[in-house]
Amino acid sequence: MADLADIANDRSEFHLCLALQQLAQRPVRPSAQFCDDCGAPIPLDRQAAAPGCDACIDCQQLRERRR
Structure with a gap:
């Protein structure tokens, strides 16, 4: 008989797999040739x-720091 930890672990694994499947199905647009922020x-x-x-890498790092 499963205890609460097993049930919680199963649910967590299910939601993780579901999120990964949704992420894999997202369409990917082509990369930009020039940075939207600085134009490089x-x-x-x-x-x-x-x-x-x-x-670009520098602008992406700035975006991530702001979040």
């Missing part, structure tokens, strides 16, 4: 590593 060119390596990016 976004390197091809960044575009390949982060599909759908619209900011």
